[in-house]
Amino acid sequence: MITASRYHDISCGHRVCGHETKCRHLHGHNYRITFECAGDLDHVGRVIDFSVIKEKLCMWLENEWDHHFLLWEEDPMASALTEIDPTVVLLPFNPTAENMATYLAETLAPKQLEGTGVRVVRCTVEETRKCQAEWKLFPVG
Numbered sequence: 001m002i003t004a005s006r007y008h009d010i011s012c013g014h015r016v017c018g019h020e021t022k023c024r025h026l027h028g029h030n031y032r033i034t035f036e037c038a039g040d041l042d043h044v045g046r047v048i049d050f051s052v053i054k055e056k057l058c059m060w061l062e063n064e065w066d067h068h069f070l071l072w073e074e075d076p077m078a079s080a081l082t083e084i085d086p087t088v089v090l091l092p093f094n095p096t097a098e099n100m101a102t103y104l105a106e107t108l109a110p111k112q113l114e115g116t117g118v119r120v121v122r123c124t125v126e127e128t129r130k131c132q133a134e135w136k137l138f139p140v141g
């Protein structure tokens with residue numbers, strides 16, 4: 001399989017609701033998020049132009065999550081924090097790196113890449129240069 005990848009760096013606040021130690025506190029990360037795309041090569045020899053990954057996926061991150069505070073909609077702090085700052089982004093999941101990668105790969109990417117003939121087969125969310133979660137589409141069969 002041949003793939004094409006691009007990463008994008010964003011800064012977000014978050015907290016991990018229910019975390020046993022410091023990660024339940026309000027804090028933030030400089031995330032690096034990588035999308036790996038697979039599909040047939042076009043007449044030029046590309047899976048997808050790198051600029052299309054940027055336009056469809058990276059710019060979504062830039063517009064929707066960069067410099068925002070990400071909070072689970074069921075977090076008990078959600079209503080108080082959104083009242084203080086309406087730019088807080090409420091998510092249908094606790095914002096762990098794993099849940100973010102799963103959401104980006106399974107929900108966002110199919111919508112954003114519709115009509116391109118390409119799909120995301122791997123998505124990594126690095127919270128720090130030391131820690132990352134990876135969503136992977138394993139080949140069936």
Ligand SMILES: Nc1nc2c(c(=O)[nH]1)N=C([C@H](O)[C@H](O)COP(=O)(O)OP(=O)(O)OP(=O)(O)O)CN2
Pocket residue numbers: 016023027095096097098127128131133
């Ligand atoms: N599997 C996961 N574990 C943790 C997540 C996560 O998304 N998935 N998230 C966090 C926190 O967001 C936390 O901020 C990062 O935790 P940690 O690596 O422990 O913190 P540091 O980077 O500061 O590590 P040091 O060892 O203090 O340098 C926690 N776990």
